[in-house]
Amino acid sequence: xxxxxxSVPEPGGEQDxxxxxxxxxxxxxxxxxxxxxxxxxxxxxxxxxxxxxxxxTTMLEWLGLDRSRVVGQMRFTDLLTVGGKMYxxxxxxxxxxMKGEVSGIALDIKAAGKQRMPVLVTSKVKTxxxxxPLLIRTTVFDARDRRAYEVELLRGRKxxxxxxxxxxxAHLRAEADRARLQEALAVLQQSLLPSQLPAVxxxxxxxxxxxxxxxxxxxxxxxxxxxxxGRYAFFLGDVxxxxxxxxxxxxxxxxxxxxxxxxxxxxxxxxxxxxxxxxDRYTSGEGRYCTAIFGVLEPDDGHxxxxxxxxxHPSALIQRADGSADYLPTPGGLLIGVLPQAPFTAARTRLxxxxxxxxxxxxxxxxxxxxxxxxxGDDALRTFTAAQPPAGPQALITALSGLLASFGxxxxxxxxxxxxxxxxxxxxxxxxxxx
Numbered sequence: 001x002x003x004x005x006x007s008v009p010e011p012g013g014e015q016d017x018x019x020x021x022x023x024x025x026x027x028x029x030x031x032x033x034x035x036x037x038x039x040x041x042x043x044x045x046x047x048x049x050x051x052x053x054x055x056x057t058t059m060l061e062w063l064g065l066d067r068s069r070v071v072g073q074m075r076f077t078d079l080l081t082v083g084g085k086m087y088x089x090x091x092x093x094x095x096x097x098m099k100g101e102v103s104g105i106a107l108d109i110k111a112a113g114k115q116r117m118p119v120l121v122t123s124k125v126k127t128x129x130x131x132x133p134l135l136i137r138t139t140v141f142d143a144r145d146r147r148a149y150e151v152e153l154l155r156g157r158k159x160x161x162x163x164x165x166x167x168x169x170a171h172l173r174a175e176a177d178r179a180r181l182q183e184a185l186a187v188l189q190q191s192l193l194p195s196q197l198p199a200v201x202x203x204x205x206x207x208x209x210x211x212x213x214x215x216x217x218x219x220x221x222x223x224x225x226x227x228x229x230g231r232y233a234f235f236l237g238d239v240x241x242x243x244x245x246x247x248x249x250x251x252x253x254x255x256x257x258x259x260x261x262x263x264x265x266x267x268x269x270x271x272x273x274x275x276x277x278x279x280d281r282y283t284s285g286e287g288r289y290c291t292a293i294f295g296v297l298e299p300d301d302g303h304x305x306x307x308x309x310x311x312x313h314p315s316a317l318i319q320r321a322d323g324s325a326d327y328l329p330t331p332g333g334l335l336i337g338v339l340p341q342a343p344f345t346a347a348r349t350r351l352x353x354x355x356x357x358x359x360x361x362x363x364x365x366x367x368x369x370x371x372x373x374x375x376x377g378d379d380a381l382r383t384f385t386a387a388q389p390p391a392g393p394q395a396l397i398t399a400l401s402g403l404l405a406s407f408g409x410x411x412x413x414x415x416x417x418x419x420x421x422x423x424x425x426x427x428x429x430x431x432x433x434x435x
Contacts, residue, residue: 042119042140048133050075059140064112076138081108081116092121096136100125106143118147192250197224200232202299204423206397210363210404210415218414219246219290220361221254225261230298233261236359236418237292237313237336249288252281257294267294267309271336271344275311278337289337293330293359297420304351304422309344311336314362314378317385319396321354321424325386327378328357354390356421363415364400367407376407393419 036043042059046052052070060067063079077085084107096102101124111117120141125133197205205224212218219239227233235257239249253274260273271294282288293316295308308316310330319325328349334342351357360381367376388399397419404411 041142044076044138044140046076046136046138048125048135050077050136052076053135062111062117062140062142063109076136079109081110084108092123096123096125100127109140118143120146192221192247192254194223194225198226198232200224200226200297200299202422203232203297203304204393204421206393206417206419208397208401208404208415208417210401210411212363212412212414213242218242219250220363220414220416221250222359222416222418223254223258224418224420225258227261227265227296231265232297233258233265233295234297234359234418234420235292235294236361236416237290237311238361238363238416239290240288242414245288249278249282249290252277253290253292257292261294261296265296267296267307268344268346270294271309271311271333272342275336275342275344276340279340282337283340289335291362292336302353302422304420306349306351306357307346308348309333309346311342311344314360314365317358317360317382318349318351319356319358319385319388319390319421321352321390323386323390325382327382351420351422353422354392354424356390356393356396356419358385358393358396358400359418359420360400361414361416363411363413364404364417366413367404368410368412369407373410390424392423393421396421 037057039056039058042056042062044052044055044059051072052074053072055067055070060070063070077088080088087107092102092105092107101122103122105121107119107121108116109119120143121138122141123136123138126135126137127133193209194207197207207222207224209218209220209222219241220237221239222234222236224232224234237253239246239253241249256274256277257270260270264270264273271292274292278288278290291311291313293308293310293313295306298305298307308328308330310316310333312333312335313330315327315330317325317327328347330345330347332343332345334344336342349357365376365378365381368374369376369380384399384403385396388396397417400417404415
């Protein structure tokens with residue numbers, strides 16, 4: 001039987017337990033050291049003057065330096081860029097001295113290859129039992145991804161700001177272009193209307209034009225002009241459509257009516273001439289037509305004789321001096337320019353002192369009113385006119401312009417108004433009646 005002098009401890013004995021604890025402690029120390037050295041962030045400890053006393057491998061790899069060149073040889077600020085060093089001296093160090101701890105401060109270090117590396121730095125002062133500062137422990141986090149994200153955000157913000165700036169500039173240009181267009185359209189619209197109505201002896205005249213949209217040319221028109229000694233012509237109408245083409249028809253219509261009236265002032269003849277011109281001009285393309293009332297005024301002794309004709313236009317309305325109001329019928333008149341030959345209806349009346357003849361386009365009677373958006377209509381216009389004091393054409397125009405304004409967005413079409421009347425005699429002063 002073989003024997004040996006070396007004794008083997010029994011498992012679980014005191015000697016075996018001591019050995020296991022030693023091995024476990026060694027493993028723990030190795031693991032802690034390895035964790036420190038290979039941590040995903042940089043660790044270093046510095047003396048209070050900033051001299052580096054300890055640094056982990058991660059930090060050294062970022063810097064591209066050997067441990068021997070760093071530990072005891074360099075200060076923490078030597079690892080920073082010029083800008084980072086200035087910020088450390090002016091902000092970081094004073095704050096650390098005052099509070100004993102600084103967390104998440106963005107700095108730049110001089111990384112390997114002379115590259116600038118953004119980092120987030122957290123430092124804390126370790127003190128002795130009696131509160132004396134011993135050293136500074138610093139943790140450095142790689143902030144390259146965060147910096148790239150911030151740069152991308154900044155780039156995106158700048159791109160958004162530039163897009164917004166360009167959009168605002170484009171909006172301002174569009175608004176300026178629209179303002180110029182509206183100004184041009186307003187000038188052109190005014191060119192299709194008389195700048196002012198002529199003074200007619202023994203007659204008062206008033207007019208008003210409501211533009212539904214400043215962006216579109218309207219097709220409504222009116223005029224009052226002398227024919228010869230003692231006679232004046234007037235007309236009011238509405239061309240189908242809006243825009244430049246309607247404006248072209250309006251211009252042609254106005255000048256045709258004026259020229260025809262100077263040649264032969266009979267209202268039916270004038271409208272027949274206009275019908276021929278419009279039909280011949282537009283028969284080969286898109287049809288263009290209008291409605292119109294044309295008439296002749298002949299002032300006489302204390303009154304005005306009126307001779308007019310209508311082509312598909314709403315009847316003229318007469319406000320009498322006694323406060324009544326009624327339409328002057330002109331039935332049977334067709335739209336002007338639709339057919340090569342069209343019948344037109346003539347009518348005659350007299351305007352006595354205090355009477356007013358009102359011509360209007362259908363934008364007034366076709367306005368939408370009330371919660372059910374019903375048409376304003378002919379009856380409502382007659383009732384409104386009868387309710388106004390017979391104070392002459394200009395007073396009636398003023399009242400009607402206020403009515404148009406009251407419609408708000410219910411008035412979606414241009415509206416032209418022309419009022420002609422004989423002034424009422426001025427009241428005789430009471431003193432003149434005394435004998």
